[in-house]
Amino acid sequence: MEALSILSGILLLLLSGAQSHEPVLSEKLIRDISNYSEIALKIIDYSLTGPGANQSYNRLATFVDRYGPRLSGSSNLEDSIDHMLYLLQQDGLDNVHGEEVNVTHWVRGKEIAQLLEPRSAELSILGLGSSVGTPEEGITADAVVMRSFDELEERKDEVKDRIVVFNPTYVSYPVTVAYRVNGASRASKYGAVATLIRTVGPFSIYSPHTGMQVYNSSVPAIPTACITIEDANMLDRLERAGERLTIHLYMEAQTLPMVISRNTVAEIKGSVYPDQVVVVSGHLDSWDVGQGAMDDGGGAFISWQALSIVKGLGLTPKRTLRLVMWTDEEAGGIGSQQYYQRHREDADKYSILFESDEGVFLPYGILFSGSAEAKAILQQIGQLLVSINASEVYDNGGGTDVDWWREEKVPTASLANHNEHYFWYHHSNGDTMDVLDPEEMNLCSAVWAVYAYVLADLDDVLPRG
Amino acid sequence: MEALSILSGILLLLLSGAQSHEPVLSEKLIRDISNYSEIALKIIDYSLTGPGANQSYNRLATFVDRYGPRLSGSSNLEDSIDHMLYLLQQDGLDNVHGEEVNVTHWVRGKEIAQLLEPRSAELSILGLGSSVGTPEEGITADAVVMRSFDELEERKDEVKDRIVVFNPTYVSYPVTVAYRVNGASRASKYGAVATLIRTVGPFSIYSPHTGMQVYNSSVPAIPTACITIEDANMLDRLERAGERLTIHLYMEAQTLPMVISRNTVAEIKGSVYPDQVVVVSGHLDSWDVGQGAMDDGGGAFISWQALSIVKGLGLTPKRTLRLVMWTDEEAGGIGSQQYYQRHREDADKYSILFESDEGVFLPYGILFSGSAEAKAILQQIGQLLVSINASEVYDNGGGTDVDWWREEKVPTASLANHNEHYFWYHHSNGDTMDVLDPEEMNLCSAVWAVYAYVLADLDDVLPRG
Structure with missing residues (x-):
């Protein structure tokens, strides 16, 4: 922009300010x-x-x-x-x-998540507020990784009896928190047995973040926890590489x-x-x-x-x-x-x-x-x-x-x-x-x-x- | 500095460059x-x-x-x-x-640290490489917090039968790592039963960092682990506030x-x-x-x-x-x-x-x-x-x-x-x-x-x- 344009712009701005209707x-x-x-x-x-x-x-x-x-x-x-x-x-x-x-x-109790296949590894988790627990023997199931609710809808036939891992890219807290709040019931609708949600945050040093989640009463309440950004990305990469993912989840969470x-x-x-x-x-x-x-x-x-x-x-x-x-x-x-x-x-x-x-x-x-x-x-x-x-x-x-x-x-x-x-x-x-x-x-x-x-x-x- | 000084400075610099003995x-x-x-x-x-x-x-x-x-x-x-x-x-x-x-x-095995007094809390730890484990029943002892080796020397009479927590301010890795490498034996010399070392790093999201430590063969080998920066600071504050600190430590670490x-x-x-x-x-x-x-x-x-x-x-x-x-x-x-x-x-x-x-x-x-x-x-x-x-x-x-x-x-x-x-x-x-x-x-x-x-x-x- 040329100097004259800048000057007239400033003048316009001053005039518009003078004409505003501020109280x-x-x-x-x-x-x-x-x-x-x-x-x-x-x-x-x-x-x-x-x-x-x-x-x-x-x-x-x-x-x-x-x-x-x-x-x-x-x-x-x-x-x-x-x-x-x-x-x-x-x-x-x-x-x-x-x-x-x-x-x-709500009480958390003990909680453990273990990757069993393709290799043995502990996954750091924090159960989400209001989540139910697992049966005493835990839940062992294959997992599918979804990057969005859209992907869940596209791949809904793959979800039955599976643990659904949500790995949405962080956009902002108000936007991305939808996965934490609604992820469990969205996946339960298609028969998932548990959900693991990528921590809602822009940065992590392998730190899971908990928070509230809400069940939709029209579908079964399934256990749900957050995992770290790092593990969500790792599970995502493993799935895209064609690996079969098997996870064991144990949670004592209950609402009193x-x-x-x-x-x-x-x-x-x-x-x-x-x-x-x-x-x-x-x-x-x-x-x-x-x-x-x-x-x-x-x-x-x-x-x-x-x-x-x-x-x-x-x-x-x-x-x-x-x-x-x-x-x-x-x-x-x-x-x-x-x-x-x-x-x-x-x-x-x-x-x-x-x-x-x-x-x-x-x-x-x-x-x-x-x-x-x-x-x-x-x-x-x-x-x-x-x-x-x-x-x-x-x-x-x-x-x-x-x-x-x-x-x-x-x-x-x-x-x-x-x-x-x-x-x-x-x-x-x-x-x-x-x-x-x-x-x-x-x-x-x-x-x-x-x-x-x-x-x-x-x-x-x-x-x- | 005035303009003339700057100019003469540059000239000197150029001359010294010309006189250098670079190959x-x-x-x-x-x-x-x-x-x-x-x-x-x-x-x-x-x-x-x-x-x-x-x-x-x-x-x-x-x-x-x-x-x-x-x-x-x-x-x-x-x-x-x-x-x-x-x-x-x-x-x-x-x-x-x-x-x-x-x-x-060296194998880590299971490891747990619990603050018992003044309140009950899990402390996240990582045993240090080459550390011995605790007895099967673990070690339960009062703790003292030292911010430096100098403080350890000054307060050496308080160390016997205690768990020594080292909470040195991070200066740089080569400098501060001395606490991780030598802390156990420095404290063992005065009768400490275990050491917990503040993670050597400039920043943390409650993440303990492990690493190698070395025993001095002239003093008993005692179990040693790192704790998070956050917990080290908390224990430090509690001690300075006059609270009695009691910690239970359990480590299965052993060298095969x-x-x-x-x-x-x-x-x-x-x-x-x-x-x-x-x-x-x-x-x-x-x-x-x-x-x-x-x-x-x-x-x-x-x-x-x-x-x-x-x-x-x-x-x-x-x-x-x-x-x-x-x-x-x-x-x-x-x-x-x-x-x-x-x-x-x-x-x-x-x-x-x-x-x-x-x-x-x-x-x-x-x-x-x-x-x-x-x-x-x-x-x-x-x-x-x-x-x-x-x-x-x-x-x-x-x-x-x-x-x-x-x-x-x-x-x-x-x-x-x-x-x-x-x-x-x-x-x-x-x-x-x-x-x-x-x-x-x-x-x-x-x-x-x-x-x-x-x-x-x-x-x-x-x-x-």
């Missing part, structure tokens, strides 16, 4: 938000170099080192919730309590009756509108592998940290700042759904719900779902975070635990952070404290605290659509 | 080497887009998928050598044979009597000086985890490929081009040492030995050990590889299997390649075909073939120091 905030609201600039700097200092520095990382390390992973239904999870309630009380927060909910109780767990709640009570709330949240449960440090210890602990910072600075917002650490997110937001059902009648008192469940790496802003006017308010608040390069507001905020509230048009938001490697570790033994960084968590906590405090202290709850 | 090759030798430019281009084309394209990768995948990892003393290794001899014969190479050597026979294995040899017999040789090599044995694809299937197979390319192009060099796939490198070059002892009397007939055992990633040249004059010859040959950006010649070439020959002043060389992630996978279950790339292996094969062919075809063997 214009009132002078007063802009001034009100700008007035928080000193408080925002205090929050940032407190979190980066003050008493809050490295606090969320260190608290989380102590917590996950002590309790390990926290699967719904496990004593690990309930013990960790007991301790969390103690910690929140020790931190001097208000109204610390657990809200009881019914949660799933639901049990009672708790969403963990703590607050800083609002000084003027105590019934109105801003929620910051993450989930305390995790898969039963690794430490559940990243997913979602990090999100839960920066949310706690947001309240700790506000309290540590002696601030009391006009409305209530509520921390919720959800339970049984991993089975599909089981705890948060019951919270929503119980509290939805108060939807007009919820200004916004924040959830961090996609990493607490270097933050660069937030993602938001709500009205254009509400977004403009968040963008204005974002200006208070320019000094830490976290001022951007993107669309499509939310998360499994807060998206329920969209039905009531309550705004939701999540943390925009450099989580490019999130799916390297997600739902695997690699989800440990080594993935996280104290300074990045300090920054995330500051972002979370600035948004949460300012929104809890403005004159009004956020406008709906 | 000057004869006009004839420069011309002789330049005359290979057409052949070099043919080799490159053959390897990148011709019949050799992807051949080394595909051959290796078929091989490691069929045999898996190939630990010294295992039937896997011997079966794979049998098949390798068949493949080399099928490839039409000369003098295909196995040269018998005595090799180590040495057995006979083979170095695998194939040649393109020289047309003029058949008794003189250029050796290209890698090792066929591997640790008993992953597929031994990178370490060192890749090195062995690009070495084979070098001969395949030369043969495929119908070329016959003046002296013999010899492929050696060493056995039992992993225990310290056991197979290659015996080869050296058997053949060292012919050292003057060895022009150079190449070994690729540090990855077959994107190549950018070679590393060389030998006289300045020999290096100048290799630099001149490197000019034939400018078109694929692999013309550089660095110092300090060689490898475990060829360094023996330095005693006889025979030049050695290895492959300079972008192996920055080599130690992410090395000696772990992550060492699979997924780590390698067909096009990178094409380039490595071309580099290997050009150097090997030209050096085998020049009038003289490389000059000694």
